[in-house]
Amino acid sequence: MSEPIIRYYGPKAYADHPPFSYPDYRSTVKRSPTHDLIRIVQTLSETTGPGPAWTEISEEDTDLTTNTGTGSPAIGERIIVTGRVLDENGRGVPGTVLEIWQPNASGRYSHWRETEFPAPLDPNFVGVGQCLTDAEGGYRFTTIKPGPYPWGNHPNAWRPCHIHFSILGPSFGMRLVTQMYFPGDPLIPLDPIFNSAPPHARSRMIATYDHEVTEANWALGYRWDIVLRGELATPMDEGGD
């Protein structure tokens, strides 16, 4: 019987991530662990994951401006969001599933739970997309720039414009759900969810405007790379004089 391949992954860098409890974001207070996490040695159960098995992705889901199937385009500022999924060693993560969701140009989610915000729905925009990263870890979506929207965390609270990103990655431990923000958004410094990340790591969540990505007479371009945990260097890699 062949031995399984065990790739050990570097730790989740908790110092680069938000704390579990961040009282400025009120709902975290009762939904966070209070015991310390228990450190375990990685086994095949941790080093494998569902990402690689998930290969049925339809190409049309990379264009959120047309993927409702109504035949009419969504309303709003058309944008391109592209970048790479990398591990922390700087290697592209190929063939991994990216799933995104967002509100429409008015800041309205096409979701039954959104009942408070009187912004219009767009019948031609659902706000969901997915893709597999290419051989270099690259991804590219065409969508509508999401609008800001109010939420109930504190008086006159507004979320900055953002797109939710979910990445399964090659191992279960690399699972990441995060949010991509837009440069220059005045709501960013006021947002407790954005600010929950430690100050040195916050800018990693903000896309860069990239005129090279912008397509003439079509759409503005933003670039955003996502960095996941990576394989630990082997003892041989660490060596050298």
Add this chain to the structure above:
Amino acid sequence: MSELLGQTPSQTVGPYYTLRLFREGENILVPPGHPGRIVVQGIVLDGDRRPIEDALLEIWQANSVGRYRHPDDVRDLALDDGFTGFGRAITDFETGVYRFETIKPGLVPDAEGAFQAPHISLIVQGRGMLNPVFTRIYFSDEDEANRDDLILRGLPAIRRGTLIAELVENGVYRFDVLFQGDDETVFFDF
């Protein structure tokens, strides 16, 4: 050693993640009548023991002979047609109850060359959670294997039980996820 790139910070899935991260049937890994089918269900509770009505649970497991559907699991064990080992469930908006229909996984190796007790890996996320939590579901009718399991043995005895799904009726296990308090579910870092 070269400088590592900084990890992108985790953020909450928020209240609207079901737009993308859950679709009907993703909690059902095997069809009704499948040999060895089990149900794993339970409730997710916050620090005040109120149901968390918008949690997302993701499971990852080996098949009945202990093989993961993953390129690193090159062991000479059969894969099952159509069984990915991955599932997603959401908690009921009123009750906080979730449900998976799956199979009990077989044995997979531990870090010392022995076998682990049968277990399912679980990630829980939700509105109000800035990071996912990682835990494991073990089974109450695997006493002997549980006693020998390297990871269970490494836990304080008083907390071990939080990872054991209780067989409540034929083929139905109950596994609750609790945040905070003395009976908080064990969450892992690895």
